[in-house]
Amino acid sequence: MNTPVFRFAPSPNGELHLGHAYSALLNARMVETSGGRFLLRIEDIDVTRCTPEFEAGIFRDLAWLGIEWEQPVRRQSDHFEAYESLLQRLIREELVYPAFMSRGEIRAAIAESEQQGGVWPRDPDGVPLYPAADKRLPHAERQRRIAAGEPFAWRLDTEAALSRLPAPLSWTELDDESLTTSHEVEACPQQWGDVVIARKDIPTSYHLSVVADDALQDISHVVRGRDLYQATAIQCLLQRLLGLPAPAYFHHRLILDPDGRKLSKSERDTGLATLRENGRTAVEIRRMVGL
Template identity: 45%
Template sequence: MTFTTRFAPSPTGPLHLGHAYSALLAHDLARAAAGRFLLRIEDIDHTRSRPEWERQIYDDLTWLGLTWDAPPLRQSDRQDAYRAALSDLWSRGLLYGCTCSRRDIAAAVAAPQEGADPVFGPDGLIYPGTCRHRYPRDGVSPPEGMALRLDIAAALNALPQSLPGFTEIGPEGETPGRVVPIYAEELTSRVGDIVLSRKDFLGSYHLSVVLDDAAQDVTHVIRGKDLFDATQIHVLLQAVLGITTPTYLHHRLIRDEQGRRLAKRDDARALATYRAEGLSPSDIRAKIGL
C-alpha cells in the first residue's frame, strides 16, 4: 500500500507553529517515501467551525509550500458514514445513551470512593458509568437527543482475540518502530466509556478520526504526542469496526518560552502573524527545528 499521511486541522482558529510542525513533518515524510500527503478538514463540531478559518488553513499551508494529492476531505460531508457506524455499534449492543453533563460527571467522581482520588483519562475525568444501565438498549436505532457512549467492556468482549497493539515510529519517524501493547484492564480503568456521538452534533473525534483515516487509506498517522494515550481507543474502535490499524508517529510538541503547549488562542505565534511580519517559510522551518 502506498505510504500515505494526512494533516487534519479543525477550522476553529488560526494555525500556529505547532500545526506547521505537524503538517510539514507529515508532508516531508510522505514526499521522502514517494507517497501521498492528504488534507482533511475536521469540521465535525459545527458549533465552533468557521469558513473563514478554513480558508485561512488553505492559505497558510499553500504559503508553507505544501501540496496535497487529493481534494480535501471535509468531515461535514461524512455524516452518513458516522451515522452508519453508530447504527452498527448500536445494533451490536456496544453503545448506550447518556444524559450526564460535565457537572454531573464531576459530582459523581467527587463522591467518597474510599479515599481514592478522581482518575483522569484521555478525555478528562473517567466516566463512572452512571447511564450504563439507565436507558434501554433494545431500540431499532440509537436514541435522539442524548450522547452515545461506547461500552468499553462490551466492546472488548465482542472481540475474538485480545488487541494486538500498534506500531509507533516516533518521535520523529527516525526509529524503526516498536509495538505498543494495549491492555484491556487499562481501557476499562484508565479510559472508561468514551463518547462516540454528542447530543448537539453527530459523531465525535474518536469515531470520526478512525473512520476518516480508513476512508483516506492513511497508512501513517502523524500527530502530536498529546494524543498518544488516545491511540488505544482508536485501535479498539478499529478492531471492533474491522478497520486495519495504521502505523503511528506521535511527535514532539512545539512549546512557548514557559514550556506551555501552543494553542489557537495564542495569536502571537499564529502563522498569519509571522507572515505579516515578513518571515518566510524557511524561517518557519528553522523556528520549529525542521
C-alpha cells in the first residue's frame, strides 16, 4: 500500500484564522494516524494580493501550532510555465475560449435577459453564470481581438469538455477521517458554467493549478473545508481532460463565527496571530476548534 500524502495549501493573502487552524490540524492528525506525509503548498498565483509577509506568517502560525511539514515548500508562483503548458494543451484541443466580456457587459447582458422575464442561472455560490457569447465568435475575430490587446480570460467550454468524456464524472468522498470508508459523489461541473481557467496576464487559475500540483506532488488525500465541496466537480473534469490522477477527498466541517457565518481573513479577532498576541496557547486553539 502506498504511503498516504496530504497537503495544506493556504494562500498568503491574509492572516490564517481558526478555520485554517482546524484544517491544518486535522490534516496533521490524519497524517499521524495513517503514517502518511504532510506537505505545505503556498498557493500564491494572485501575485498582487499575496505577500512575503503573509507567507512568513503562515510558517510562523503553523510552527506555533506544532505542525511539521516536508521541505521544500512548493510555491505556485514559481511554476507558471508548468501551468501554461497545460493551458496550451486545452487551447489546442479547443476546450477553452477567450472571453472578452467586461463585468459591466456581463451585468448588462444578465439584466436584459431578466427584464425579458428570464431567470438567469447561478452557480452553487450564487454567482451568475458567464453569458458565454464569446463562444460564437469566429476564430479570426478572436485572434484579431487578442492581437489588439483587448483584455480577456480563458474560460473552459464546459459543454464541449463534457461531450469528450465517455462516462459520467464522480469523485471519491471519504466518510470520515479514518480513511476506511468512502462513497462516490456525482460531479456536475455544468452547475458552474464556463469557469475561468487562466487570465491574459496569469496563465492559470485556482482550478488549473490545484489539479496540476496535486498530481505532481502525488497527493492521495485532499482534506479541506466543506465550502469547496461543489467546486470539486470542476477539478474532477480537469483531471479527466488532462489525464491526471484523482485523489480522494474529505470535506470537513467549517469553523463559523458567532453569527453562523464562515470565517474571513478580514475578521482579525479570529486570526491566529491576534489570538497568540492576546495570550492564547496552541493547546487552547485545538480546544477552540474541537480537536
